[in-house]
Amino acid sequence: MTTDPKYPLTESEASAEAYRLIHEAYRPQAPALVPTSFRDDSPVPVIGDTPPVPQPDSRIVPQWAAGVAVASVGVGAGVTGLGCGAWLVLQGLSSVTLLGVLAIAAPFAGIAMVATAIGAAVSRARSASTTNVYQGSVVQRTEITSTARGVLSRSQAGR
Template structure:
């Protein structure tokens, strides 16, 4: 008999056999499930025509505002991406500016601006033909000012 107070009444050989049985049970594989996990319909299909309809209820419910927000966010994202690509291309071009490139672009523009300025001044001179106005009659010039209002916010009236 064992002298261990935890296992009274078992001999050493019985305790060893019990321990090996418990270890064997602990490491045994789980038994196979006793329920069906798949299904295959083996009913006959018609030889001609489509298969019979099977109800497939659509349980997805998306509010209209959520769909609108999703579409708008996709559009905004695509637009911002396009603007970012355009800015990147412009900045890449500006990073590789040379004096020869600047002169190549600006000299034709400066020449065009000079031609436009010359044509504009020629048209302005042609339009400003001298016109002589001859007025007949008496001309009265009054230069006296009569102030009748007094105070800081008053206005002066010209004499009549």
């Protein structure tokens, strides 16, 4: 094979080199051995504190924890946006004039007046067609019986 740019590879050499590179990149490798425990055999001083030992941290964050973190950031940003919007609205309301209040309230007052007029018309239409028909004898009892026993007293209408 030639690697000099003056002499490009032939079709068969290029195919063989591509096969070699792909085969080398995807060849199965034995998994690296990972220790499951560590024993520090460094000498310990007789008197005093032990010097610090490096302890590598290789924790992996679970997918659900990463999702919760991202969601928390999103919720925080959303609440901040709502807070800014509320602040802007309240800043606008703090500089309200009487003319501005009347301009905003006029449509609502008009709608309220129309609703009240419709309600009054419906109420009058219903009350105009009401007819009461009573049948039977009427008995009026006015006797009152009172018994007082101890602290409590009871009053009953006559039967």
